[in-house]
Amino acid sequence: MYHTISISLLVIYSLIGYRIGLQTALTLINHTNQKFHSLPSYYGIFTALGALLPGLLLLATWLTLEYPVIIEIVMAKFPITANPADVNATKLAINDMLNLATGNITSQSTNPVMHQAAAYYTQLLYLSTILLNITLLLVAIGGILLAKSKISPSLTARNWVEAVMRWLMIACSTIAIFTTVGIVLSVVFESTLFFQKISIWDFLFGLKWSPQTAIRADQVGSSGAFGIIPLFAGTMLISLIAMAVAVPIGLLSALYLSEYASHNVRAWAKPILEILAGIPTVVYGFFAVLVIAPALRSLGTHIGLDVAFDSALAAGLVMGIMIIP
Template structure:
């Protein structure tokens, strides 16, 4: 942080110096310069601090992993046999030990050794980084300062830099996607080396609670994810049964019938449903809807689980109403007025026009909206974490407790984890599935929109 501040300060100094030199070179008449003084100033500042700041960022991000790799390579077998997640925790302790902070528990011999190595390598790395950054800054600053002259095309130089900078920011999205794929894929591959992929995808039993010791009963754990898929689909189906009709009919009413004043109020109010945080829906589902459904069920003599799929599904349905309604609304609005006029001209009523002309014409958009709503429901986490169960039941009864993919990801990764177990890795495999499933739904929605949309122009 201090280094970055120093670099920014030197950039400021170079800015002022560059400005002065450009002014001096112009002899007081800035019109003789190719570029305005501020571009010379920017050029000097950028060349001085830009590369050095990039180095600083690299050191901040990759310093720790590189140090870990270096120290780990010196530690030998005892370290190499640790699981990656365990290594991460090991190094948290090592870094604390090396910095002289109180550590969790008594440090082992290996830790002391690692801490000594860590301190040495970190010191070396820091010096190397500082020397590198300082020489880059000085070299860049000198180079830029030397170049400032009336004929120097500073503006073009700066603008090239800025354009590349913008390209870099656009590339961050690709880096993010790569990061997601990298993080879920690698751990998933390790998981599939422990549990065969066929067992994961088609197994009917899910109980990831592996025992702490290998000789305990039930130590193997079962990783058949079919009950999770079934639970996810059950809750999604219930949600869609709520949101589908409500959202579509609301969109039809708002776009075809409602007077403008009503529409102006009701449409933003519906959108509010999409802006409410999901944790609020979770609270509503767990503390209001679930007990209510249980009470109603008991009064008519039905056994209802207190974490029934119905409660989670209903509330999730409320959540996705605005997705269905606003996407359907867009699709309905895109149907040209001429179609409506033609239908009215034939003597059809509004309802007949909606049912037989407008909805069929808008169908691709409506279906795409439903697909996006499904994708949203599958990936939704907080409602099901708070209101659905943990036990993996393979059932189609909405009154029983089911669990979902997202619930299992959260339970497997939150709280005390046994690292290196198939359990934590399973969460990443589920994450990969979730990512692929939502991606496919989105691609499908886009495809439906593009392929089947009627062209009216």
């Protein structure tokens, strides 16, 4: 909540900077006979960037350091854990304190010290947010004034704006590339650890999937079974059900819309199908779990069938609807 306010203020400062830069450029154009290098809007964007870029840098740095600094201050004042050397116990205590501060459920019964630490954490976070907002205001004012002072007929504002946008796109592309590489490396690393413990033969040709193993020595769990064939079979079954739903409905709908439907029917039917294509898959899954699966189970009970809550029929029906477009 606090950080949302800071981001909103930064956006407002940038819009104010844009307005100031645009108005300054228009005033200079009206009072001078010189030809400006760029359109007035570029000078507005240039001034807005003067507030936005330093503000984003400040915001990123502040939010990166805020959490660890506040946690260190709180833990130095309140002994929220009996054994600070125990990393796991310390992390659990910190999570409980954060849950108390945000009003969530804690993992264990809390003591007065934990409540005091949570209140102190909230107080420090509030104070940090106030200081951040004041600093953002000062940085934005300084950036706007500096950018405004640079506005002149010779300022290549368009080149500056395009350069910033180009570097922004490069940064976004780089993040996307590194994210993809990180995902691949993570999968390879975890797969290597997995196949060091599980035979690849058992994985590819095993007939049972029950990945319930003990993670720690003090936990109780089975040895686990990691045969992938049940997953393949389930996937194929769901796919067949989905195709049985989607192929006839989709094919007949396409024939009707292209050959028989009137213009008015086509005008509202096609957007509906396009909306189906735009719904995220997680929404379909949520709908299957909360609506379709209980409905099928209730229907099965009425006709004397025992339908599992996680049946392939529910997943197949929803997937069939999803792939109709």
